Amino acid sequence: MNGMTMADSDEKQEQGVKGTQTLMRALDIMDEVIDGPIRAADLARKLGMSKTTAHRLVQALRSRNYLSVTREGFALGPKLLQLGVLATEQIDYVRVARPFMELLSDRTGFCVFVGKREGEYSRHLDRVTGTQRLRVATAPGDRRPIAETGLGKALLLDEDEAGWERLYIEARGGKPSRAQIDAYLKDMREHKARGTVLHDSELGDGVRSIAVPIRDAKGNICIAISIASAAHYLTDALRPGLAEQVVRAAEQISGAVGYSGPRRA
Amino acid sequence: MNGMTMADSDEKQEQGVKGTQTLMRALDIMDEVIDGPIRAADLARKLGMSKTTAHRLVQALRSRNYLSVTREGFALGPKLLQLGVLATEQIDYVRVARPFMELLSDRTGFCVFVGKREGEYSRHLDRVTGTQRLRVATAPGDRRPIAETGLGKALLLDEDEAGWERLYIEARGGKPSRAQIDAYLKDMREHKARGTVLHDSELGDGVRSIAVPIRDAKGNICIAISIASAAHYLTDALRPGLAEQVVRAAEQISGAVGYSGPRRA
DNA sequence: GATATGTTTCCGATATATGGGACGCGTCCG
DNA sequence: CGGACGCGTCCCATATATCGGAAACATATC
Numbered sequence: 001m002n003g004m005t006m007a008d009s010d011e012k013q014e015q016g017v018k019g020t021q022t023l024m025r026a027l028d029i030m031d032e033v034i035d036g037p038i039r040a041a042d043l044a045r046k047l048g049m050s051k052t053t054a055h056r057l058v059q060a061l062r063s064r065n066y067l068s069v070t071r072e073g074f075a076l077g078p079k080l081l082q083l084g085v086l087a088t089e090q091i092d093y094v095r096v097a098r099p100f101m102e103l104l105s106d107r108t109g110f111c112v113f114v115g116k117r118e119g120e121y122s123r124h125l126d127r128v129t130g131t132q133r134l135r136v137a138t139a140p141g142d143r144r145p146i147a148e149t150g151l152g153k154a155l156l157l158d159e160d161e162a163g164w165e166r167l168y169i170e171a172r173g174g175k176p177s178r179a180q181i182d183a184y185l186k187d188m189r190e191h192k193a194r195g196t197v198l199h200d201s202e203l204g205d206g207v208r209s210i211a212v213p214i215r216d217a218k219g220n221i222c223i224a225i226s227i228a229s230a231a232h233y234l235t236d237a238l239r240p241g242l243a244e245q246v247v248r249a250a251e252q253i254s255g256a257v258g259y260s261g262p263r264r265a
Numbered sequence: 266m267n268g269m270t271m272a273d274s275d276e277k278q279e280q281g282v283k284g285t286q287t288l289m290r291a292l293d294i295m296d297e298v299i300d301g302p303i304r305a306a307d308l309a310r311k312l313g314m315s316k317t318t319a320h321r322l323v324q325a326l327r328s329r330n331y332l333s334v335t336r337e338g339f340a341l342g343p344k345l346l347q348l349g350v351l352a353t354e355q356i357d358y359v360r361v362a363r364p365f366m367e368l369l370s371d372r373t374g375f376c377v378f379v380g381k382r383e384g385e386y387s388r389h390l391d392r393v394t395g396t397q398r399l400r401v402a403t404a405p406g407d408r409r410p411i412a413e414t415g416l417g418k419a420l421l422l423d424e425d426e427a428g429w430e431r432l433y434i435e436a437r438g439g440k441p442s443r444a445q446i447d448a449y450l451k452d453m454r455e456h457k458a459r460g461t462v463l464h465d466s467e468l469g470d471g472v473r474s475i476a477v478p479i480r481d482a483k484g485n486i487c488i489a490i491s492i493a494s495a496a497h498y499l500t501d502a503l504r505p506g507l508a509e510q511v512v513r514a515a516e517q518i519s520g521a522v523g524y525s526g527p528r529r530a
Numbered sequence: 531g532a533t534a535t536g537t538t539t540c541c542g543a544t545a546t547a548t549g550g551g552a553c554g555c556g557t558c559c560g
Numbered sequence: 561c562g563g564a565c566g567c568g569t570c571c572c573a574t575a576t577a578t579c580g581g582a583a584a585c586a587t588a589t590c
Contacts, residue, residue, distance in 0.1 A: 018321075018547095019321050019546070019547050020291075020322065020325040020546095020547080021287075021546065021547085021578085021579095022285060022286075022287035022288050022547085022578070023325050023326070024325065024329075026285075026288045026291075027329045027331070030348070034348070034351055037355070039535095040537070041535075041537080050579065050580045050581080051536085051537085052579070052580055053579060053580070055536095056283075056284050056578085056579090059538090060285040060288050061288070064289075064292050066292070068356075070357060070360060071360075075355045075357075076351055076355045076356070077352065078352070078356065078361065078520075078521050078522050078523045079523070080345065080349050080351075080352035080523070081349055081353060081481065081523025082299075082482050082524075082525050083299065083341060083345045084346055084348060084350060084352065084353075084523075085349060085483055085523070085525075086299055086341055087343070088349075090301070090341045091333075091340075091341070091343065091346065092335060092340075095333070095335060096333070096343065217343075217346035217349065218350055255343075258344070258346025258347040260347050260351070283577090284578050284579080285577090285578085286548095286577060286578085287546090287547065287548095287577080287578085304566095305568070314548090316568085316569095317548070317549055317551095317570090318547080318549070320568065320569070320570095321548090
């Protein structure tokens, strides 16, 4: 159809590893099949390979159960179910997140944290200390009531309001006033709508943070990332721009652990 | 170092598709990585390929996020999380099961059914009519109380006893006697221990069935398969051999939808 | 039954993957 | 401290595994 004939003119810059054309093409096929069942002939057209090649690769993938045959063409195969489940067990969120945390720290200069939920607590898993003189003391391994940290709030964004209220009361130990609870809920609603948590420590130590949830392949919040510093540095003026960067980092990490958007079209 | 040199003795008979050595080797690597993080050099040894080749393939897979690098070697990558989830949505249990149902029907001559659970009911999804004159009337789409069919019982094997009792009572509409309930529970315990459901219809129509659950990649029972016929054909003498065959079919289907055994070693 | 679209097989030329070997690096050990 | 070892990385000549054309076959469309 198009001038695909010979003129692949410039190289694809994403070739990456040389000597793997076959593999790469096969994986290209997998990527196409992600979008739903597709016919071998269509694959050949879309990927600019001969019908023969498409057919050969597709058969190979099917013989290994990476693809399955359906009435409407080839679909993702059962082997992927197995691999998916096993990958879940092998994935190390911290290791995946590391490089992105470092990048974020480099670009902002702030301390970066990731943490996960442990029941009513949030557990800090990893930290990248920024370039700033003033450091936030929280160390990996620390556990704090989930409702009272920025990271924790981010982990709670999918929770319902009853959950927020319950966890807030628990975190408060004593019994907060109705007004306090309502203020907290209002706060959380805003965070949720924005997808970003802007947090000022209630301990009066002037620590501020910006936290964003990270979602796994199933769309659930699995960990959260945050940057934190003294309010003196993390000023209101800077917040929007920084929030933007944290969100971007969170999106990249989400992608790297298999998240593929709110809902596949 | 070891006698790996040349003596890979017999070829793999499962080469299947020709002209895909690279792909096949890459997928062999994936299969090795399934067993846990592994070093590139070990892959080369285990799979009888040169270090160079192993390295090249591994890099290619990593560049596509099918593998990730960890301290202890290469592990399953985030892309598999994404593919796993999407495969779940694309998998069509009925289509996967079809060929196995036909095989089972051919070999036994009986009617074969598959069905899934719908709350307190079991829904018959597909049927392969056997060669026998006498046919079981249940058609795809039919819904029966889950506790009163063989297929349904197989779907319940993972349920706890309280669940069994509740569903049995519901199925009975009226209130069964304590003795009836206990008999039912005893029955279910036996089915569960055996992994196979031997069912005689309580309607007095002389219909018998043998049902076995099918498990998905997570190990959960997702559908069940059964053969059914008149007790006149499906005699006590035949039962053990037939049960064996149904179990084998169920195992194959389970494998085809990603189940990888009770628990990976 | 004729046309169109997709699937499968076969085969020779050549682009492509292969493995030997070398290098740098970190670690273990005497 | 120096040497041996294991691992990841790179280069390159070579063998061969891979590619695509063509055509038989299968199925859908009209």
